[in-house]
Amino acid sequence: MKLEIAVLPGDGIGPEVTDQAIKVLKAIALEFDHMFKFRIADVGAVAIDNYGVPLPEQTLTLCASSDAILFGAIGHPKYDNDPSAKVRPEQGLLKLRKELGLFANIRPVKAYDTLLDKSPLKRHIIEGVDISIYRELTGGIYFGKKELSGDGNMASDLCQYSREEIERITHLAFEAAQNRRGKVTLVDKANVLETSRLWRKVVTEIAKQYSDVEMDFLFVDNAAMQMILNPKQFDVILTENLFGDIISDEASVIGGSIGLLASASVGKKYAMFEPVHGSFPQAKNKGIANPIASILSAALLLEHFELFNEAQMIRIAVDKSLKLHISTPDINANYDTISTSKVGDFIEDFIHNPG
Amino acid sequence: MKLEIAVLPGDGIGPEVTDQAIKVLKAIALEFDHMFKFRIADVGAVAIDNYGVPLPEQTLTLCASSDAILFGAIGHPKYDNDPSAKVRPEQGLLKLRKELGLFANIRPVKAYDTLLDKSPLKRHIIEGVDISIYRELTGGIYFGKKELSGDGNMASDLCQYSREEIERITHLAFEAAQNRRGKVTLVDKANVLETSRLWRKVVTEIAKQYSDVEMDFLFVDNAAMQMILNPKQFDVILTENLFGDIISDEASVIGGSIGLLASASVGKKYAMFEPVHGSFPQAKNKGIANPIASILSAALLLEHFELFNEAQMIRIAVDKSLKLHISTPDINANYDTISTSKVGDFIEDFIHNPG
Ligand SMILES: [Mg+2]
Numbered sequence: 001m002k003l004e005i006a007v008l009p010g011d012g013i014g015p016e017v018t019d020q021a022i023k024v025l026k027a028i029a030l031e032f033d034h035m036f037k038f039r040i041a042d043v044g045a046v047a048i049d050n051y052g053v054p055l056p057e058q059t060l061t062l063c064a065s066s067d068a069i070l071f072g073a074i075g076h077p078k079y080d081n082d083p084s085a086k087v088r089p090e091q092g093l094l095k096l097r098k099e100l101g102l103f104a105n106i107r108p109v110k111a112y113d114t115l116l117d118k119s120p121l122k123r124h125i126i127e128g129v130d131i132s133i134y135r136e137l138t139g140g141i142y143f144g145k146k147e148l149s150g151d152g153n154m155a156s157d158l159c160q161y162s163r164e165e166i167e168r169i170t171h172l173a174f175e176a177a178q179n180r181r182g183k184v185t186l187v188d189k190a191n192v193l194e195t196s197r198l199w200r201k202v203v204t205e206i207a208k209q210y211s212d213v214e215m216d217f218l219f220v221d222n223a224a225m226q227m228i229l230n231p232k233q234f235d236v237i238l239t240e241n242l243f244g245d246i247i248s249d250e251a252s253v254i255g256g257s258i259g260l261l262a263s264a265s266v267g268k269k270y271a272m273f274e275p276v277h278g279s280f281p282q283a284k285n286k287g288i289a290n291p292i293a294s295i296l297s298a299a300l301l302l303e304h305f306e307l308f309n310e311a312q313m314i315r316i317a318v319d320k321s322l323k324l325h326i327s328t329p330d331i332n333a334n335y336d337t338i339s340t341s342k343v344g345d346f347i348e349d350f351i352h353n354p355g
Numbered sequence: 356m357k358l359e360i361a362v363l364p365g366d367g368i369g370p371e372v373t374d375q376a377i378k379v380l381k382a383i384a385l386e387f388d389h390m391f392k393f394r395i396a397d398v399g400a401v402a403i404d405n406y407g408v409p410l411p412e413q414t415l416t417l418c419a420s421s422d423a424i425l426f427g428a429i430g431h432p433k434y435d436n437d438p439s440a441k442v443r444p445e446q447g448l449l450k451l452r453k454e455l456g457l458f459a460n461i462r463p464v465k466a467y468d469t470l471l472d473k474s475p476l477k478r479h480i481i482e483g484v485d486i487s488i489y490r491e492l493t494g495g496i497y498f499g500k501k502e503l504s505g506d507g508n509m510a511s512d513l514c515q516y517s518r519e520e521i522e523r524i525t526h527l528a529f530e531a532a533q534n535r536r537g538k539v540t541l542v543d544k545a546n547v548l549e550t551s552r553l554w555r556k557v558v559t560e561i562a563k564q565y566s567d568v569e570m571d572f573l574f575v576d577n578a579a580m581q582m583i584l585n586p587k588q589f590d591v592i593l594t595e596n597l598f599g600d601i602i603s604d605e606a607s608v609i610g611g612s613i614g615l616l617a618s619a620s621v622g623k624k625y626a627m628f629e630p631v632h633g634s635f636p637q638a639k640n641k642g643i644a645n646p647i648a649s650i651l652s653a654a655l656l657l658e659h660f661e662l663f664n665e666a667q668m669i670r671i672a673v674d675k676s677l678k679l680h681i682s683t684p685d686i687n688a689n690y691d692t693i694s695t696s697k698v699g700d701f702i703e704d705f706i707h708n709p710g
């Protein structure tokens with residue numbers, strides 16, 4: 001297969017972890033006889049430094065002319081505690097999602113046996129957890145009309161959803177459930193919010209088309225509890241933008257390391273793959289950043305193009321690296337000298353020589 | 356002190372746990388020479404059954420003419436999965452908060468040593484946790500304008516905040532922090548939402564008046580992670596309505612039992628005290644409902660009127676009951692015959708004869 005992949009390394013540890021993902025994809029291309037072409041562009045704080053905007057026109061053009069996007073991370077501390085900053089790195093990501101119509105954010109959350117001890121949750125709670133969260137990504141309150149009164153004493157944000165926005169991600173979630181354990185849990189706040197009631201209505205209608213999938217409903221406050229009390233109850237979680245942001249970040253820590261979590265953001269035409277972790281600027285260029293999330297994002301990319309054997313090969317290599325403790329210090333207290341690129345090298349080698 | 360207390364037992368286990376709180380308050384009145392008068396009224400599903408509305412006029416009048424309100428729980432399964440129901444028990448609570456101007460919901464979250472093993476989180480994560488969450492309760496998206504388009508294909512909810520709404524609860528939170536460990540964490544989403552940016556601006560200004568209190572900021576998605584990773588970092592959490600609903604419910608499970616959590620909802624003139632747990636209709640009239648949350652709500656009521664010794668006496672009695680395993684089955688696997696009223700009796704006796 002020929003794939004043109006736009007690479008947006010971004011800020012902080014973004015570039016160094018993305019390098020490992022590229023290394024791994026090149027090994028896959030060689031072993032499975034594919035042609036992957038990588039084209040690199042700026043996004044985030046580095047783009048603000050170079051072009052004055054977090055998503056330059058040429059970056060967007062590159063993405064729009066590629067088959068897939070491999071994304072690193074964005075964010076820089078100089079923007080974090082300045083509520084008055086007009087230009088922010090995060091706007092680059094929001095704009096990219098919006099411009100490319102990436103309406104569904106998909107986040108697998110898995111408890112790896114080798115990492116159970118690192119989880120803040122007790123072993124019996126998380127052993128075997130395997131969740132896929134489908135978060136609506138281009139609607140809701142993050143994109144609704146924002147107003148600040150002239151005197152600065154009154155602010156508002158509008159949360160809005162259309163039937164169509166709900167339908168398209170709902171189908172994705174139910175199709176995913178059919179290939180998993182056959183359950184979809186809708187997280188909403190239908191006892192209070194009008195948008196949630198629309199979600200519940202539309203999703204309930206669509207559920208009838210998937211008679212092999214069990215449907216469940218949870219209010220978002222209860223879901224935040226259940227994610228801690230009994231995460232094993234979840235297979236596919238379907239939810240709107242803000243609730244998905246909160247619930248998926250909460251879920252991201254139960255597995256013991258956010259350094260392992262990958263994500264996909266897909267639309268009708270485009271698809272982007274990125275680690276869940278942020279730009280972690282304190283770790284930049286120290287060789288301590290965990291590249292696994294970025295490498296597993298590459299596996300999600302391959303799956304998106306139905307290269308299932310290739311993706312599976314990456315997953316096996318990752319499992320092997322974890323079992324052998326070929327891991328960065330964040331999850332490897334005993335051997336703290338294994339660097340970001342060493343982990344990438346091991347996985348690259350394993351793909352070439354899967355013992 | 357003379358206090359007129361409106362009692363709204365509500366639905367499910369509400370009445371039986373509230374009975375224990377009254378029992379305990381009567382013991383306190385006797386020992387400390389106070390006059391507490393209790394007047395009972397309907398709210399929730401039982402009020403819908405009797406009057407057609409979840410908050411009858413006479414209930415509201417009674418509350419408005421009382422010094423404080425002791426609330427049980429509301430909710431009935433027959434309304435839960437019916438998105439089309441026009442009248443719902445929960446509306447009674449929302450209306451009560453709005454009518455009485457109860458703008459701040461205060462939820463203490465404490466890890467009790469005797470219950471550490473029951474927590475889904477590991478012991479070292481939660482040992483010593485002591486948080487007080489200040490949630491804005493009458494503004495934000497729960498009360499904003501709701502719209503559904505004529506064709507039913509588009510819905511919206513408006514999130515709105517005024518400077519004044521933010522100021523009044525912010526002062527309460529900072530005053531509370533002064534009497535605790537001196538730290539306030541504002542939870543918002545200021546990188547995306549206009550309302551959150553107003554919160555951050557107003558709170559930052561007010562923080563300058565409390566130089567002895569340390570100020571911290573967290574985005575809500577990060578807060579949902581930090582509550583699991585390191586809840587000990589929190590002293591007072593201050594946040595808006597929806598975020599407070601999610602974060603406080605998430606926090607409610609880390610201590611090991613929601614059956615122990617009390618809450619206060621206060622305004623300029625009125626104050627209401629209630630357990631965090633719901634109406635739990637499956638347990639109704641079985642004598643298995645844990646009355647501690649309701650009893651600790653009574654302690655919060657006493658503190659509200661600066662009856663600190665009286666409140667402290669209740670807390671000591673509760674600690675004693677937990678240590679001696681005079682507890683209902685939900686937290687007492689070994690002795691599952693201790694009923695709701697037995698726990699109330701023990702605490703009542705202890706207040707009369709604190710060994
Ligand atoms: Mg997030």
Ligand SMILES: [Mg+2]
Nearest residue numbers: 221600601604
């Ligand atoms: Mg709640």
